[in-house]
Amino acid sequence: MRLAAELVSKGATMLAEPCPKDGGIQVRYRGKVYCTSHDDLSSITEGSAVSYDAVVAQMREVILARLNETTAALGTERDPAKQDQLVSLASKYFELLQKLPRK
Ligand SMILES: [Zn+2]
Numbered sequence: 001m002r003l004a005a006e007l008v009s010k011g012a013t014m015l016a017e018p019c020p021k022d023g024g025i026q027v028r029y030r031g032k033v034y035c036t037s038h039d040d041l042s043s044i045t046e047g048s049a050v051s052y053d054a055v056v057a058q059m060r061e062v063i064l065a066r067l068n069e070t071t072a073a074l075g076t077e078r079d080p081a082k083q084d085q086l087v088s089l090a091s092k093y094f095e096l097l098q099k100l101p102r103k
Pocket of ligand 1: 019021024035036037038039
């Protein structure tokens, strides 16, 4: 319970439903659900140190989503000037994706 309170002070939200595995208190933090009894919460409780891997993973996700949107927009765009913009944008996203380190 103290742990849950600490997590909440770091911006986590306590969930109403208990953990389906062990009935522990669950919290949602940065879009992920953690159980305060069986999950490893050290990454949360150790403060807000940003990990390089986490940023890269996040970046890959965001760029992929944007690239997907840009490609979809290109598929329906009739105006050549706007197509040009979209192609240049997609090309930048693609370049950036390839620069990201692979796991
Ligand atoms: Zn649990």
